[in-house]
Amino acid sequence: MTELPHRVGTRTATSLVADVLSRVPELTDALVTLIGEQNPGYRRMKVVPPHDLWQSCHDNLTRVLQLVSRAAGEEPDGTDLYDAARATGRQRAQQRMPLDDVLRSFRLGGRLVWEALIHRARAGELADPDELLNLASWVWTVVDDTSAQVAIAYHATERELVRVDEQRRATLWEGLLHGRAKEPAFALQAAQSIGVPVDGPYTVVVLDAETGDNRTGSALECGLAEAGVVSVWQARAGTLVGLLAVADTTVALRVLRADPRVPVGVSMTVPSLADVDVAYRQAVLARNTVPPGRVEVAALADRLPEALLLSAPALAEALIERRLGPLLKVPLAERRLLLDTLNSWLETGGSINQTANAVHCHRNTVINRLRRVETITGLDLADTAAHLELSLALRASWLLPPGPLA
Template identity: 30%
Template sequence: MTEPIVPPSSAEPRFAALSARLLDRTDELAEELARRVRAAEADLAVVPPEDLAAVCAEQLRMTLTHLADGSAMSTESTQANARRRAHRGVPLAALLHSYRVGTQFLWESFVAEAGVAEHAVLIESASELWLGLEQLSEAIRTAYREAEAERDLRARLDRDLLFDALLGTDPVRIRESADALGLPTRGRFHAIAAEVTAELPPGAVWRHLPTERLAVLSLPDATPFPPLQGGRFGVSPAYDQISQTASALRLARLALAAVPPGDEGVSTYGDRPVATLIASSPETADDLARRVLGRLLALPAGDRDTLLATAHAWFAMGGSTGRAAEILFCHRNTVRYRLGRLETLTGRSVHHPREAAELFLALETVRLRAAIINRSPGMSTSTYQNSALTWA
């Protein structure tokens, strides 16, 4: 909805008459104005001459009619022009400058047209021209920014469609999409999955989703992988054909899932095999962890958490009872006692390789899934209890 420019309550008759004389010369003035605007703004070179001339004539006629008869002046055509210029890529500053050039030209035309007796009223009425410019400039800014937002949205939707085509199975569409996105079909690629707030490296072709950001990064063979900071990232192993992007993104997503929410870090697929294995099938991991740790997890919260913390510490310290006792601030015999209870409750010994592996996987599942509860926005413990992992 555009607001019209409303004339002053009492227009000066002599200024109105002067405006009417210039209105009769609109075509002549518009030709000279178009020449001046094109000379003053190189960025308007992308605008066809006939388009610029038509806009100059329209704006002069609209303004002079407004000043001659006191009618309200709509900004609709000005906003339409701003949108067209935005779509052509004319900078906003250049567009606004062209209107200032137009207002200056109109003032000079008034001065040249006015007789000696009209100079005084001309000076008294000058503020109307500059007030009109300010109102037009605000309308231009609004329309231009709206057009920019629409253009950016269309570009993003187009880019998203192209990115999605990379994940398909049609080799022709994959090649066409890669070309449109500026990606080679062969080379050295990495797929990246990141949380929505993370910043992706320069040069990455990305896709923004509600819960994550996906990207493809093409790197020359000798170029090191760029640093990633400010969030959680999962990175695929390098691959050499763009048609392998779908598989690589699956691995990148698994690597991302291996970094607990709330942590900051980069996980390359294969760096965290246990966490990645759990992330690849969380429901299965939950079910198996419940089967291994079920009796322990059924204990009262305080007792359960103490035994879990002891087991985590013992594994983290490489099976050293003494070092686990140090970080837990307790005696090593206390650690031994708690590990004995763990073995009794689970039927598995931390000293038996296969049984210890089963315990470690179950404990890591509990730890990683608990991190999701504690650190994921909007996820409550009660919500998580409705999933396969029901002991917390």
């Protein structure tokens, strides 16, 4: 803010300012009309009520003239002559009025003040060139300084509003994820604030927060939008949560799987916002089915056995102990060979040849390893009734932390 020196003018300049100050209500009417004609942003936005605009113009014209009078020689009285400018900046930010339009109005006001001073000078035959030059200089210096105060207050309020909006949005998201959308009023409020319809269907996506710049919520939103999928995202502690307005996750999964950097969980679809809490729990469960150290996009619909195991960890541990317990005592290197071979054998439906191809060894080696598993565990692998439990036990051993078979 420019420091206004005293005694730069004369009694004539001070008198001119005082004369125009007495006509501020009339000048205010003229400025309101001028803004309506030459600042279309106010008409377009329609967020500043007429009485608000008039009072703001009145207060700021008064302060600008008082600042010019101070520059022209009047002693300061300790009054904060920028209070009206700051108040206007705060108010217009709260009304979401674009700052450029606000500052344009201040320039229009400055021009009107200058024209009023010139008019009074000419009417009183006081048009001394040196005095008018000083007066012009300080009118525009005051307008610039006042506009700067408007901008400072506007930006400060804008930052506060962003912070409040983010807090409100985060609160609404937490409510959604904890089931508050079962209340119709909350569902409507959340939908309006977050920008989604109340009715679904919806799918929830959860991924770890360490995503890098190209995997932020906004980047994911843009990538999905290009594929025709509407989504909104919210960062939470350690995770990023997405709400996708889709009934079929095929396209969304293709986008998410294009370049995964972290484990991702995708829920099944739910019919409305009221069920987002269910979908969120499903997405978290799906994400947890990704084994440690691996980067995958896990859709719950494809991981139901794993999800069941994670939902009952005590039973899963009992299953591991029942079917694989003796193998836990085998040295790590041999244990991994045996378990990999057993898993491939189960996945191939008991095919020795396919298992040999999968684990890159001779079919006789596969047979020997399977016999070794039978010897250690006491299982009869020919008994197909045990195959389901074996398969589930293997899956559970990869999921439950700490991995007992790692």
